[in-house]
Amino acid sequence: MKKTLITGAAGFLGSHLCDRFIAEGHHVIAMDNLITGDLKNIEHLFQLERFEFHHHDVSTFVHYGGDLDYILHFASPASPIDYLKIPIETLKVGSLGTLNLLGLAKEKNARILVASTSEVYGDPLVHPQNEDYYGNVSPIGPRGVYDEAKRFMESITMAYHRYHGLDTRIVRIFNTYGSRMRLNDGRVVPAFMGQALRGEDLTVFGDGSQTRSFTYIDDQVEGIYRLLMSDYVEPINIGNSDETTILEFAEEIIKLTGTSQKIIFKPLPTDDPLQRQPDISRAKEILDWKPIVHRSEGLKKVYEYFKSLSPEELHQKEHRDFSHLNGK
């Protein structure tokens, strides 16, 4: 039986990956420090013998006693609101966390896949973004803590591959949505859906002309799985090329939810990328992968999920008090 360590396992992507690797017959070792993750995302797996959970911060030394075949490093705050609140934790998990897991992969002779992001392209000057584009990132802006940590992650991963011959994979994840996103994490899908469900106006940042391309979780997990099982070591974009402006997206959510609320405009956050669309030719060619879930279909499913949450969850504005964190 293959043994797979997943970090950030109690988060949105991590928990769906746990489900997928359990379904593939693996023994899954799930690790999370539960700063932004939530055990409720994986509690259904606790009864399985092939599942174990370790409450651990991977920015500190990571120990695992047994053998490992695969490591998937998905631990990181991943929404702009979260990494603005816990910038130092974000920097640490992308840099020190990655270093620790590369070391563990080397020790165990395991294959490691690291979760990078479209944020490595920053506010892109090339459109759509292909993997050869180096990006346009401000190292000192508010998003720099995430973007630069992920760029370092890619750099050190390639160094371990080249210097130690480590078996590595790098996925660049574009905006992904699905069940188990935190309603209060500030990202646009839960933000708009939460507002519609609470009967609040939808907050569009800037004039809403900035674009994003949204990928449904099942497509994202399939792309990541195929990349892990491939022999390709350079970064690969996994995303959907169906691009929309945020204003059109807000109108789409109003239609879907039937809310009678209106759109209101708020200031555009610093360094908010103006346009984002993945070039997915590489994933198509190398992984024989492409997204298959249309946005209207995926959004319906995730809206059903948000509707099923309790009134307390729906109205909880703050996730947790992060004030004791940040580098301590």
Ligand code: UDP
């Ligand atoms: N956004 C918005 N209203 C919100 C939340 C987000 O207009 O209440 C915009 C945000 O400015 C960005 C886009 O939606 O242009 C996607 O934001 P998100 O935080 O989901 O992810 P990003 O792609 O910026 O990392």
